[in-house]
Amino acid sequence: MKISASLIRAIIIIILLIIVISDFFYIKYMEKKLDNITILTAEADSMIAIKASSFKEPVVVFTADFIDTFYHYSSPFKDGMDFNELIKEYIKNRWSDHYGCGRGTSERKRIHEGIDLFVPENTPVYPLTNFGIVTEVSDNPHYLVQVECERRGGIIDSIKIEYGKTIRILYPEGFTSIYTHLNEVFVELNQTVDRNTVVGLTGLTGNIRNSGKPSHLHLELRDSENRSFDPRNRLRFEQNSAENFIKHIKIDSE
Numbered sequence: 001m002k003i004s005a006s007l008i009r010a011i012i013i014i015i016l017l018i019i020v021i022s023d024f025f026y027i028k029y030m031e032k033k034l035d036n037i038t039i040l041t042a043e044a045d046s047m048i049a050i051k052a053s054s055f056k057e058p059v060v061v062f063t064a065d066f067i068d069t070f071y072h073y074s075s076p077f078k079d080g081m082d083f084n085e086l087i088k089e090y091i092k093n094r095w096s097d098h099y100g101c102g103r104g105t106s107e108r109k110r111i112h113e114g115i116d117l118f119v120p121e122n123t124p125v126y127p128l129t130n131f132g133i134v135t136e137v138s139d140n141p142h143y144l145v146q147v148e149c150e151r152r153g154g155i156i157d158s159i160k161i162e163y164g165k166t167i168r169i170l171y172p173e174g175f176t177s178i179y180t181h182l183n184e185v186f187v188e189l190n191q192t193v194d195r196n197t198v199v200g201l202t203g204l205t206g207n208i209r210n211s212g213k214p215s216h217l218h219l220e221l222r223d224s225e226n227r228s229f230d231p232r233n234r235l236r237f238e239q240n241s242a243e244n245f246i247k248h249i250k251i252d253s254e
């Protein structure tokens with residue numbers, strides 16, 4: 001009995017030693033793998049490349065493949081058009097359908113914060129990229145959205161505008177698209193969507209009824225601070241490739 005007890009003790013010690021030694025080599029192996037990862041980030045507005053192992057805080061890394069796949073925008077009608085073609089095809093009135101043209105009254109001036117795309121009523125609409133999250137949705141045909149306006153004397157104020165049935169989708173690039181005047185919405189808040197998801201149908205809800213315009217999709221793009229911007233400014237550059245950029249920069253290995 002005495003012999004077998006010390007034998008068990010010896011076996012336990014050997015097992016523990018094996019665990020410690022294999023852990024040591026496993027950690028070394030993982031450290032080597034981490035050294036293969038270079039992260040491009042910013043420090044005081046400059047681009048720097050650092051090793052993954054030197055991060056102290058949790059970090060999310062987007063690969064070039066991710067950017068090339070999910071930062072590419074195309075038609076909300078899934079008709080294969082890129083944005084330049086889309087604008088040419090579906091904008092009717094060169095000035096009043098575009099972003100930035102005047103809206104509102106002289107008391108409360110505002111701009112048209114999106115583009116109006118004239119497609120037949122009840123045309124299915126899809127997300128602009130292959131991944132998105134629904135961050136706002138309303139099935140209310142009189143849904144109001146707070147937007148910026150300018151009062152007499154240049155005072156910046158806000159006003160509620162009747163957008164009608166509305167869907168807002170957040171994309172990996174950090175932008176959101178807003179679709180308004182919809183007849184139907186088929187998605188729920190926080191739902192993830194891709195290019196095959198029919199999120200709604202174009203229609204005639206909201207202030208479109210007082211505008212005299214026929215059914216169309218009002219499409220807005222907003223940045224992370226909820227500021228709208230001209231879709232043409234972003235979407236002209238949709239051919240960009242992150243892979244191409246990474247090929248051209250020199251990353252120093254420390």
Ligand SMILES: [Zn+2]
Pocket residue numbers: 112114115116218219
């Ligand atoms: Zn509009």
